[in-house]
Amino acid sequence: xxxxxxxxxxxxxxxxxxxxxxxxxxxxxxxxxxxxxxxxxxxxxxxxxxxxxxxxxxxxxxxxxxxxxxxxxxxxxxxxxxxxxxxxxxxxxxxxxxxxxxxxxxxxxxxxxxxxxxxxxxxxxxxxxxxxxxxxxxxxxxxxxxxxxxxxxxxxxxxxxxxxxxxxxxxxxxxxxxxxxxxxxxxxxxxxxxxxxxxxxxxxxxxxxxxxxxxxxxxxxxxxxxxxxxxxxxxxxxxxxxxxxxxxxxxxxxxxxxxxxxxxxxxxxxxxxxxxxxxxxxxxxxxxxxxxxxxxxxxxxxxxxxxxxxxxxxxxxxxxxxxxxxxxxxxxxxxxxxxxxxxxxxxxxxxxxxxxxxxxxxxxxxxxxxxxxxxxxxxxxxxxxxxxxxxxxxxxxxxxxxxxxxxxxxxxxxxxxxxxxxxxxxxxxxxxxxxxxxxxxxxxxxxxxxxxxxxxxxxxxxxxxxxxxxxxxxxxxxxxxxxxxxxxxxxxxxxxxxxxxxxxxxxxxxxxxxxxxxxxxxxxxxxxxxxxxxxxxxxxxxxxxxxxx
Amino acid sequence: xxxxxxxxxxxxxxxxxxxxxxxxxxxxxxxxxxxxxxxxxxxxxxxxxxxxxxxxxxxxxxxxxxxxxxxxxxxxxxxxxxxxxxxxxxxxxxxxxxxxxxxxxxxxxxxxxxxxxxxxxxxxxxxxxxxxxxxxxxxxxxxxxxxxxxxxxxxxxxxxxxxxxxxxxxxxxxxxxxxxxxxxxxxxxxxxxxxxxxxxxxxxxxxxxxxxxxxxxxxxxxxxxxxxxxxxxxxxxxxxxxxxxxxxxxxxxxxxxxxxxxxxxxxxxxxxxxxxxxxxxxxxxxxxxxxxxxxxxxxxxxxxxxxxxxxxxxxxxxxxxxxxxxxxxxxxxxxx
Numbered sequence: 001x002x003x004x005x006x007x008x009x010x011x012x013x014x015x016x017x018x019x020x021x022x023x024x025x026x027x028x029x030x031x032x033x034x035x036x037x038x039x040x041x042x043x044x045x046x047x048x049x050x051x052x053x054x055x056x057x058x059x060x061x062x063x064x065x066x067x068x069x070x071x072x073x074x075x076x077x078x079x080x081x082x083x084x085x086x087x088x089x090x091x092x093x094x095x096x097x098x099x100x101x102x103x104x105x106x107x108x109x110x111x112x113x114x115x116x117x118x119x120x121x122x123x124x125x126x127x128x129x130x131x132x133x134x135x136x137x138x139x140x141x142x143x144x145x146x147x148x149x150x151x152x153x154x155x156x157x158x159x160x161x162x163x164x165x166x167x168x169x170x171x172x173x174x175x176x177x178x179x180x181x182x183x184x185x186x187x188x189x190x191x192x193x194x195x196x197x198x199x200x201x202x203x204x205x206x207x208x209x210x211x212x213x214x215x216x217x218x219x220x221x222x223x224x225x226x227x228x229x230x231x232x233x234x235x236x237x238x239x240x241x242x243x244x245x246x247x248x249x250x251x252x253x254x255x256x257x258x259x260x261x262x263x264x265x266x267x268x269x270x271x272x273x274x275x276x277x278x279x280x281x282x283x284x285x286x287x288x289x290x291x292x293x294x295x296x297x298x299x300x301x302x303x304x305x306x307x308x309x310x311x312x313x314x315x316x317x318x319x320x321x322x323x324x325x326x327x328x329x330x331x332x333x334x335x336x337x338x339x340x341x342x343x344x345x346x347x348x349x350x351x352x353x354x355x356x357x358x359x360x361x362x363x364x365x366x367x368x369x370x371x372x373x374x375x376x377x378x379x380x381x382x383x384x385x386x387x388x389x390x391x392x393x394x395x396x397x398x399x400x401x402x403x404x405x406x407x408x409x410x411x412x413x414x415x416x417x418x419x420x421x422x423x424x425x426x427x428x429x430x431x432x433x434x435x436x437x438x439x440x441x442x443x444x445x446x447x448x449x450x451x452x453x454x455x456x457x458x459x460x461x462x463x464x465x466x467x468x469x470x471x472x473x474x475x476x477x478x479x480x481x482x483x484x485x486x487x488x489x490x491x492x493x494x495x496x497x498x499x500x501x502x503x504x505x506x507x508x509x510x511x512x513x514x515x516x517x518x519x520x521x522x523x524x525x526x527x528x529x530x531x532x533x534x535x536x537x538x539x540x541x542x543x544x545x546x547x548x549x
Numbered sequence: 550x551x552x553x554x555x556x557x558x559x560x561x562x563x564x565x566x567x568x569x570x571x572x573x574x575x576x577x578x579x580x581x582x583x584x585x586x587x588x589x590x591x592x593x594x595x596x597x598x599x600x601x602x603x604x605x606x607x608x609x610x611x612x613x614x615x616x617x618x619x620x621x622x623x624x625x626x627x628x629x630x631x632x633x634x635x636x637x638x639x640x641x642x643x644x645x646x647x648x649x650x651x652x653x654x655x656x657x658x659x660x661x662x663x664x665x666x667x668x669x670x671x672x673x674x675x676x677x678x679x680x681x682x683x684x685x686x687x688x689x690x691x692x693x694x695x696x697x698x699x700x701x702x703x704x705x706x707x708x709x710x711x712x713x714x715x716x717x718x719x720x721x722x723x724x725x726x727x728x729x730x731x732x733x734x735x736x737x738x739x740x741x742x743x744x745x746x747x748x749x750x751x752x753x754x755x756x757x758x759x760x761x762x763x764x765x766x767x768x769x770x771x772x773x774x775x776x777x778x779x780x781x782x783x784x785x786x787x788x789x790x791x792x793x794x795x796x797x798x799x800x801x802x803x804x805x806x807x808x809x810x811x812x813x814x815x816x817x818x819x820x821x822x823x824x825x826x827x828x829x830x831x832x833x834x835x836x837x838x839x840x841x842x843x844x845x846x847x848x849x850x851x852x853x854x855x856x857x858x859x860x861x862x863x864x865x866x867x868x869x870x871x872x873x874x875x876x877x878x879x880x881x882x883x884x885x
Contacts (some may be wrong), residue, residue, distance in 0.1 A: 047720050057843070060631050149633035153588065156596060215633065228723065231632075231642050232835030232843070233716060236723065255719050259833040260843070263698050267713045270706045426585040426848075429592075468594040 045272060049252035051529075051547050054265050054274035058232045058258040061215030064198045065138050066150045073197040074539045075235055075256055079121075080200030080220030081245075083112060083131070084191055085541070089533040091301075091353045091449030092493075093195045097126065097221065103491045107186030114177040118244045120203035121225040128173035133204040135171040135181075139163070147212035154198040158448065159187075186489040188496055189450035196448050197539060223249045223543035232258055243543070250531065250546035269293070269524060275547050276532070277524045282339050282398070285522060293524050299352035299536040300518030303345055303454065304396035304443035306407065307513045311474040312438050314383055321511040323373035325363035327414040328407060332365075334517050337403050341522065345515035347504050349454035350446070352536040354493070355500035360508050370414040382415020388432065388440035392425045395519045396443030403516075404441060433468045442472060449537055451500040456484045459507055475512030553876055557869055568861045572854050573617050577610060583850045617854065626855030631847050636855030640837055645730025646716065647836035650828065651821045653756035658763040659814060665764070666771025666810075671798055673776065681768060688765030693824055697758045697831035704754060712751050714833040721747050755832040759824050763817035770813040775806040808879055815871025819864040 046052055057071045064076035085096035098112040118126040137145045138155040141162045146152075152162075160167045169182045183190070193199065206219035218226045223245060224237035235256040239249035257274055259265040262281045269277045280288075288295060308315040308324065315321060334342040343351070346362035374382060389404035390397060397403060401422070408418050418439065423431060432440050447453050457463055461476035480503050487499040523534055531544040584600040585592060601607055605616065620627055626636035669681035705713035712718060716732055717725060721744040728735045733752070736745035778784065779802050787797045826838035833839075837856060844852035 050719060052719055061633065066633075149628065151600075153596070156593075161595070212633070230722065230835065231639070232839055233833070234719075234722065255722075257715065257719075257833070259714055260839065261694075261698075261831050261833070264701060264714050264831055264833060267698070267701045267706050268715075271709065271713045273713060273715075273718070424579075426582050430582065430585055468592060468597065 045549060046275070047253070048549060050255055051251045051253070051276070051542065051545060052255045052257060052274045053542075054257050054259050054268055054277040056258070056260055056262065056265065056279050059229075059235060059256075062218035062226065062229070062235075063150070063202070063215035064200045065134075065152050065155060065202075066215060067198070068153055070538050071258075075237070076200060076218065076220070077197045077222070077539045078224040078237055078254065078542055079218050079222045079226055080197070080202060081118075081222050082195055082197065082200045083114075084195045086195050086449055086535065086537055088540075089299075089535055091192075091536060093191050093449075096195075097201060101191075107188070107489055107491045108183045110181045110183070110190060111174070112179050112181075114179060115244060116177055118221050119242060120206070120219050120221050121240055122203050122206055122219045124203045124205040124219075126201065126221050127176050128179040129176075130204050131179045131201055132171050132173050133207075134201050135168065137207065138199075139166045139168055139171075145207050147214075149212070154196070154447075158189075158193045158196070158199075186491070188488045188490055189448055189452045192448040192450040192453075223541065224254055227253075234258065245543065247544060249543040251542075254542060266524075269526065272526075275526050275529050278521075280522060280524055282341055282522075285340060288524060291527075293526055294529075296523045296525060296532060296534050297341075297520045298523065298534040298538060300343060300350045300520045301352065301446040301449070301536040301538065302396040302443060302519060303348055303350060303458075303515055304394075304441070304517050304519070305345070305348060305458075305513050305515045307432070307437070307440045307442055307473045308511075309435060309438050309440075309472070309474055310476070310512055311435055314377065314379060315438065317377045318510060319373045319377035320379065322363065323370040323377070323414065324411070324416070325511050325514055326366045326370035326373065327416070328410050328514060328516075329365040330362070330516060333403060333406055336406065337399050338517050338519055341398075341519050342517045343520070345517050346508070348458055348507065348513065348515050349451055349500075349504070350518045350536070353446070353449065353451060353454075355451035355497045357501040357504040359501075360504060363511070367414050374415060379415070382417065384417045384419070385438045386421045387411075387418035388421045388423070388428070388437040390425065390428050390441055391422055394443055394445075395521060396445065396517065397441060398519070400441055407441075430467070432472045434466045435469060435472065435474055437472070440472060446537070451496075452484065452488060455480075455500060455503055455507070456488070459512060460484050473513040475507075475510065477506060477510060477512075480506050480510075550876065554873060557872065561865065561869070564865055565862060568865070569618055569621055569858060570614070572858045572861065573614050576850055576854055577613070582606070583848060621858065626859060627851035629844070629849055629852040629855075631844065631849040631852060636852050636859075639840060639852065640856060640859055642730065643835055643837045643840050646834050647822070647825055647829070647838060649731040649733060649752065650755055650759060650825055650834060650836060651818065653752050654759035654763065654821055654824075655814075655818065657756055657760035658767060658817070661760065662764040662767025663771050663807075663810065665768040667775060667798070667803065669768065669772040670775040670779065678772075681772070685765035685768045688761045688768075691761050693758050693761070693827045694831050696761060697754070697828060700754050700758060701831075711754055712747075714751075714831070716748060716751050716834055717744065718747050718751075755828050755834060758831070759821060759828045762824060763814070763821060766813055766817055767810060770810050771806065774809045775802060778802045778806040808875065811878070812871060812875060815868060815874075818867050818871075822860050822864060 055071060059072040059075050060067045060069050061072055062076055062079065064073060064080060081097045083096060083098040084093040086092070087094050097115050097118065099115050101110060101112045103110050114128060120126060137143045138152045139162055156162060167183050167185065167187050169184045172180050174180050200220060203219040206217065207214050210217040216229060223240055223243045225240045227236040227238045229235045237254045239252050243249065259268055262279060265277050266280055266284055268274045285295065308321050310316055330344040334344045346360050347357060349356060351358065374380065387404055387408055390400045393399060404420050408420060411418050431437065432442060444454060444458055457470045459471055459473065459475050459480060461481050463470035464474045464476050483499050483503040487496045490496050490499070525532060528548045530546050532540060534540065584597050584604060584606060588596055588600060605613060626640070628634065629636050629639055632639055665681045665685070669678040672678050701713050704711045724741055725732060725735050725744050726739065728738050732748035733745065736748055784797060784802050787801050822838065825836060826842055829836040829839035830842050837860060841853060841856045844856065
């Protein structure tokens, strides 16, 4: 019995091994055969009418309102349109699906006139009802078209919450092409918020039809329509011929390929299988062959800073804070840790943004002056403190632990002995939000291209409340507060611009925190890719982009 | 035999229970708050509180574990925070890629390992033997991500013989429908030969990278096992009968030497799943391994728990099958 079993098994094994050998020899033989068949076969290449965009991760969902990640927004930005749009490469807004608007004197009622003759990719007409449908779905928690797992976090971030907490009290269709928003209180960044890719207008019919699966079956009015999504692999879009805008999409197809590993993505670019790559390793930048590729940069929309806890001694003394500003050699830090991608910061908001006050003169690196200031403040021998550092690199803080060590040394040179403290990322956010730190490294990435999104979030006294403080410097300037709140209530952008410039002056004088650097981010494109204007906000409409091979 | 099978099957219950506790417990013990991790820098305290409540994070450990275990018993793996889809659906989409990759790697590793092992044993203490042994040493200690990148730069960027990563070229992707999810199979089912070749070309480098370690293990195991068998009496008898050395080795010794190799191979299938995590990440394959890596970096706790439990279960089941096969082949086993 046993014997026959063994025989059979042996026979089976032999067959298996043979099959295996045949296949194993066969598989590698094919490519070498092909490679040998045409040494020019390597350039089988990409279809001429397709742009292939290589990026580090897949999208999460293609319902823009229900995601917060950049990789989702990049794609939804092509599929959908927003009421207003950021100007190419800028942070100001321009008309888009809305051709114009009026705002009441008290800043609470906004009336938008909509573009006519626009249709969604599924044929549904775009009109005031469609806008109302989308906003009601986001703002009302009892809306029947909110499905399980749909949190609309960005709506809550930008408009204060849902239902009664929402700044938007109601949205009404005045007539077919006019929509009116009534706000509970004035919200000056309102237009900027509406321009964010997450508040794009989706086809109501598609939302009803697909239900909880809408995020996998997106339908908008944008220049490209959705074709196919292979998870973790690629998303394919196709030009929408009836798009209302100009110019019509230049490429027939856009393929977003998710290639997680930075080096592998670079290999794909060099092998000619993608046209564009985002987020290269900074160390690889000098090795890029500029005869074959161009490096474009998205202007910084972020700031990395050293928060000084103004609630704690001795940081409640402005002279101590000024001393620290003089003690830190920003240029050195930026050169060492941000490299080509960094720019030393003098304000808590990035230079590419409107409202930036370029007249400010930064505190110069001057350790002697720092020691004098410390002595004046009653610390002739310096003092002991803690320097908290985040555990994960972020664009605005590429190597946080090493940066902390460098700052530690620079502070030691003027007598400040700082012990470095590390925590897990979420613990870190929680503890700094509670104000438990004396000094802490952190940063901010802008959302909507509005100065309010930096200055109010990071430095207004309203946000110096625990837990979950956004202002972890715990700076409470009544002067700054008045300016920022006035700026929030003023619909006129030129006036707001002035208010923000003033606020930056006071902030500079008070040094509540030390802005360290802004980081721009590189995009490498192969020669022949034309019309790509990098946006500081991290995602571009691609209808003007073409590629010739 | 039947008793042995039943015993082994019953043993699955405490094993799976242990895995579920471990998978859940490790993530529970990680310091910090998943709600904070999900919402990030922008979270307001109200949003945090709401999400914590929604996720049931305020409940005691055993209540939370109970919910997790209850799900598993109903055959559900939970719902991903990132995609909002059931984890089982996310896995179902990605499993074919992993199976295809693992299978291809075994197709490379088994014949290569056995062949190298036999050569080393037969040509014992020659330059061939030392070569195989040294090679397998290197193979075992080779970091997959490094090997993958080297292959990619050499074979794809420099020589342009193979595509660098992914599973299909852009131009074929639209032509292949999702039938089994395994592109080698699907392309054949729709009779698209160029797409099949393209898919096979994409699979070569990842399969080679993934096969390195198991091939090296199998080679070492085959060699030592075969050497032992060659010393046995019945082999001496066979030789004494005047049989050709080749026949003695291949017909008489090798089949018996393959028993321990079978075990090692089974174990390697399990560890291939681990290697697949790296391989899939380097070569941008949309498999289960990469899903776990991505879920970890997004702190998608339910997805990590569900997927790790799934993979661990797969590992246990593979080992079970190997053990049962082993018992079938070698009757001595079942008396243990």
